[in-house]
Structures are given as C-alpha cells and as structure tokens.
Amino acid sequence: MSLTLLLKLLPLMILQHRLKANHHRQAIQIIKEYGVIPAVKCYLGQLNQVFMNILANAIDALEDANNKLSFAEIKSNHPNIITITTKMAEDQQNVMIKIKDNGKGMTEEIKTCIFDHLFTTKSVGQGTGLGLSISQKIVVENHGGSLICESALGHGTEFVISIPVLAD
DSSP states (O other), X not given: OOHHHHHHHHHHHHTHHHHXXXXXXXXXXXXXXXXXXXXXXXXXHHHHHHHHHHHHHHHHHHHHHHTTSOHHHHHHHOOEEEEEEEEEOTTSSEEEEEEEEOSOOOOHHHHTTTTSTTOOOSOTXXXXXXXXXXXXXXXXXXXXXXXXXXXXXXXXXXXXXXXXXXXX
16 A cells, blocks of 8 residues: 555544534645655554644644634634645655644744653643654654654644655
8 A cells, every 4th residue: 555545545534523614613624735656665554643643733733723713714814724745755765745734833942842752732631742752753763764843833834754765
C-alpha cells in the first residue's frame, strides 16, 4: 500500500466525524494535493499513527482558533482548512508528506517544546503530550526520516514528514 493510499483511506475515514460541521463551527475542508510518489518500504501502521496524531492536532488547532468566534464570523472570515500534500523531495531521495492547517499557529517558545515527551498545550484531560513525541520517534528512529514543524503565530502550522526512498 502506498503512503498516498494510506492517507486517503485510514486517517481521514477514522477522523471523519471530527471534520463535520457542528453548532460551534463549519465543516473542516480537506484539500488533497497528492503527487506521484513511489511505494516506500515502511511500517504502515506506525505511519498511520503519525498521520492520525498530526491530523487530530490540526483539527484541535482549528477548533481552538474558532473558540471565541461566532459561527457567522467563522463562515465568512475563517474557513477551516487542512491541506495534505504528498510529493517527491527535490533531491528525489525522499517522499514528503505535508499536513498544514490554517489555525492560529504557535509561538516559537511552544514550537521548541512540541516534540518533548509529555508536553501539551491542551487542557487537563484533553491531551497526553505523547502524540508528537511518539510521531517523531516513529519517523526518525523507525524510518530514518525527519519530522519538522513550521509555524508562526497567526499563520497556521505545517508538519513536514520526510521518508527516504530505499532502493531494492
């Protein structure tokens, strides 16, 4: 199964109920920009967990960004969008998966801690602080790749997963 197919099937199906509109916000729009990428030798279940963690955090970020806005303000001024992009890196040695939200982003101080074990910005009972630290371990240690976060306050957040293409 390719990474693009994995992204199409599992995480989005499982999180579908969280993407639907509710009385606090409009639906979250998923923009899929899937490029042609080769099959990659990987642990699909583990990468699925990474995608789930990042997508769930993106949904949480959008819900948090909408928290103090009225439904009308959200609908007219702040559509909820998550963009998923797959493509080959310029060096043709890595597959890249980018997951970007248009939430409120994060400060540099928070960004430096997000991969720390047990670090969370969520309320008690809402987050464990394990998702991103586990995700980084899966990508870096188990797949020899990289997981980076690009974010600026007021401009959303993008996670970039890079997995090496291994020759047979």
